[in-house]
Amino acid sequence: MDQSLDREARVFNQHVEEWRKTHLGQFVLIKGDEVIDFFPSLEQAFRAGTDRFGLELFSVRQVVPMDVVNVSLYGRRLNVA
Numbered sequence: 200m201d202q203s204l205d206r207e208a209r210v211f212n213q214h215v216e217e218w219r220k221t222h223l224g225q226f227v228l229i230k231g232d233e234v235i236d237f238f239p240s241l242e243q244a245f246r247a248g249t250d251r252f253g254l255e256l257f258s259v260r261q262v263v264p265m266d267v268v269n270v271s272l273y274g275r276r277l278n279v280a
Contacts, residue, residue: 206231207258218262230257237262 207229214234218227226244228235230252238244244259251257 204256204258207256210234211258211260215262219264222262223264224262226259226261228257228259230255 210229210232211227218225218237222237225237225239226241227237228244228248230248235251235257236244236247238247241259241261248257248259
């Protein structure tokens with residue numbers, strides 16, 4: 200069984216330009232090749248995904264403007280004297 204989210208990423212990338220015109224700022228729930236729905240918050244989208252798919256993989260991504268940079272940091276805080 201393929202455990203990656205490649206199909207969901209492909210669907211998002213194929214449609215994100217049109218979604219920027221109609222769903223900017225919303226969160227899209229994608230399972231496989233199917234766009235399930237759009238939600239106003241991450242919490243609502245994730246809850247809908249877990250209610251519908253349980254522990255199966257699904258994708259929730261926010262539709263953001265093209266020039267927005269999403270930065271994620273992982274690590275530990277360093278104490279500086």
